[in-house]
Amino acid sequence: MHPRFISSTLTGSARAVKAAVSHPRVPTMAFTTPTSRRLFHTSPWTLSVNAPEPVPEVVHSSSNPPMAFPCVDHLEQRTKKFLQSFDGGPEPSYSNPVSGYSLYHHNEPFLMDHGGILPKFEIAYESWGELNADKSNVILLHTGLSASSHAKSHPANLAPGWWEKFIGPGLAIDTNRFHVICTNVIGGCYGSTGPSSIDPKDNKPYATRFPIVTIFDMVRAQFEMLNSMGIKKLHASVGASMGGMQSLAAALLFKERIGKVVSISAAARSHPYSIALRFTQRQVLMADPNWNKGFYYDKVPPHSGMKLAREIATISYRSGPEWEQRFGRKRSQPMTTPSLCADFLIETYLDHQGERFCLQYDPNSLLYVSKAMDMFDLSASFSAETALRRARNTLRLQEGMGSSAPANAATPPEEQAAACPTGVAPPDQNVSNTSHDDPKFQLSDLKQGMSTIKDIPTLVLGIQSDILFPVWQQKEIADCLRETGNKSVTYYELDSMYGHDAFLLEVVNVGSAVKGHLELKE
Amino acid sequence: MHPRFISSTLTGSARAVKAAVSHPRVPTMAFTTPTSRRLFHTSPWTLSVNAPEPVPEVVHSSSNPPMAFPCVDHLEQRTKKFLQSFDGGPEPSYSNPVSGYSLYHHNEPFLMDHGGILPKFEIAYESWGELNADKSNVILLHTGLSASSHAKSHPANLAPGWWEKFIGPGLAIDTNRFHVICTNVIGGCYGSTGPSSIDPKDNKPYATRFPIVTIFDMVRAQFEMLNSMGIKKLHASVGASMGGMQSLAAALLFKERIGKVVSISAAARSHPYSIALRFTQRQVLMADPNWNKGFYYDKVPPHSGMKLAREIATISYRSGPEWEQRFGRKRSQPMTTPSLCADFLIETYLDHQGERFCLQYDPNSLLYVSKAMDMFDLSASFSAETALRRARNTLRLQEGMGSSAPANAATPPEEQAAACPTGVAPPDQNVSNTSHDDPKFQLSDLKQGMSTIKDIPTLVLGIQSDILFPVWQQKEIADCLRETGNKSVTYYELDSMYGHDAFLLEVVNVGSAVKGHLELKE
Structure with a gap:
């Protein structure tokens, strides 16, 4: 049988169609790119296209005209604009889209968990509400990955913050009661020291010479700042997403200094997805x-x-x-x-x-x-390995050995083996580490790690539509805390459809839970 | 208070640590990239890194050494290898990783749903099992996005196919009973005409001068092939993922020619996620x-x-x-x-x-x-608009107006308005199309579109862990079919943890459902 051309779905109304197309018009449609204007002169039958540059000269001899890609042109145009701006123009800056923050200056060397060093560092922070006389009403608010310290508008920066409707008199974090401090994390780019900062050693940006940073590094740096402020104990450590990781990490590192914990859409350890x-x-x-x-x-x-x-x-x-x-x-x-x-x-x-x-x-x-988020893990063995690394590096600094953690360097096996004060065997490359692959071991390792938080009232909040930090991870946090003996764990799941972003959008549902937890007398 | 340096987590065992680090070793670790060998000479305290080329000369004067990026080097090396191969070497070919397929040659012009034209096309296909005398035992197997026609090994190509364990004597698609045909879709690159094929008009690859292709185009091309083979009616149209879309599209376009439908992890219309x-x-x-x-x-x-x-x-x-x-x-x-x-x-x-x-x-x-997958939609209004476009373009070809659909060109409003033989109003840019935004309208539009399939026994299979084609979409297919009066809809959900890929891996769970549906007498 010979292939037939007419589509078998050409059903009826051909006459109507013919009528509709028998009066050729010559409409003109303009299409604008950021720098040039392309005109498509169309008739119902043929179309000549002003082809983008890279298309070969065969355009009009092909069976079909080439497609236009304004999105690709747009990116190319932006690159060109940058190149032009370098002829005497300023280079792009990431460090100052936020203004009106304060700076904490840490002028001594700071060792990172993976052995890198910051000769000094700065933390950008903003605060709201009055600090009381005994400095006992402080809430440390931790940010997600890309947020700045600007959680709420204030006289020095009137722009709405990322938790504008959650912070204020009578709101979820009540500024009539609490003094709220929010920082930009180290590693970030909104005022705190990060890869775009200048390495004092050679006065050039760190770039990827910046040391690997962990969630625990971020929190340790924050507590250096709290030390300098004379704040001994927080009323609460509060955060969502990566901020929730920090919130939990703070409780693990400084359990005596944390009154309450709020962890929203976070994780006790990052999962592979x-x-x-x-x-x-x-x-x-x-x-x-x-x-x-x-x-x-x-x-x-x-x-x-x-x-x-x-x-x-x-x-x-x-x-x-x-x-x-x-x-x-x-x-x-x-x-x-x-x-x-x-x-x-x-x-x-x-x-x-x-x-x-x-x-x-x-x-x-x-x-x-x-x-840093990927590496986050509250397990006992992880904390033990980290603590040993910190101790080793501290000694190193004290002995004047200077920096530094190499990129992609191996940790000597002996130190890996020694890295277990809590008695948990570290992974060994040469020996089948079946025990570590066992989910039961991993869960008990996690519980052991989180047992530090067993005396701190904790709110764990999860969103059922969250793909990035799914509710089973929120349940894991709550269950681990409960099973290690924490008698004051509040666990809520929200049915919001906003996924991971719900913590930014669900002012009432998220806000009430936070307010209740922060203000309930226990 | 002055910031303190010693980490507050440095707890105990400092002596043990000191002992562990007081015997410097100089281990050597080799790291290999495809073309070069980098040696990291390490000691516990300092590490000199053979820095990758683009790193500036300040390497050793910075606070920390720069990181290595072997993954970036690897991509650059591959680009270099390609550049070298052009000095007389062959250019890369995508069209022949699969061998042993047959070719259907369609030597007449073929109009695509969006107005583009293929002056001629080829379809690569493979088959298994005997075709019976009245050609009534054919199963057309549709592929997912990136699969070739090689669903199963055979003498001309012994490599295992993508559904190797599903096709064969006694298996899910029983080759003792059925003649199975699998094709590479048009638009693909495994033997069928696609963007890498030569445009006969200028003997250069189509590239992005290839016309926009739809799932319905793919199916119409397949049926041209079936026409040439004298196959009037399929025992079944079977597919998963994009293949499931094709399977449903075939039923919609050629309802008289389809005995049964199998749709696994597909969709009646692509959803925004x-x-x-x-x-x-x-x-x-x-x-x-x-x-x-x-x-x-x-x-x-x-x-x-x-x-x-x-x-x-x-x-x-x-x-x-x-x-x-x-x-x-x-x-x-x-x-x-x-x-x-x-x-x-x-x-x-x-x-x-x-x-x-x-x-x-x-x-x-x-x-x-x-x-093509994004654009897929079984709604009545969508089918009506497509049918009108097809009719218009068919007339155009008959009248010798030649190609073609312009890239990103507007459809004249009059034709949009005329594009509704079923009485469903098309969207109008200038008028608020609230009715079209109404989910109720959309669902009834979908049901109306799918009512064509109401007499075809259909198996709908979904995987509960599938994110790409979630089970609610499978339920949507089944519910729409049932509500339009289809009395023979089988709907299963599998609790497999393999997500969308389950159709390739769950030989028993998927296989049994397919076999039962294909072989049950109705």
């Missing part, structure tokens, strides 16, 4: 040729890689049900033929999120801080 | 400078972008629980300090998946075929 989601973001960023192994501070920044990383991150921050309701299958320009650039509304939304973020946050900070 | 996941993959690929707007066939292919796209895809193909069990928090080299390249086992797994795929599949095919 969330590591995978962050890994792809880092890889996408590092694959941008402009990333240049982190040395881009006087060059074009990896804006394209950052945009893509944020698009991927955004998928993990929200939920399918929300997007189903908000965007459905709507297209941004329903009258046009489909495009490989942003086309459906959900795509333009992701594109917009990437655009907003790509020059707002330092790419190297993203790498370091997201890696 | 799955569109988002595919969008990021496309954007990552298109951001690779080597993609060059699709014109890379005689140049370095966008191997880096493809690798990243596959890493993202892999996250959507599996599930958290599987990775929790399989990888947990294990690191690939537990004795080394953390790295920003692949470090945890889950990361090396993703890296490996990306490596395997990045030169195996044509990047442009990924763009076109994944876009």
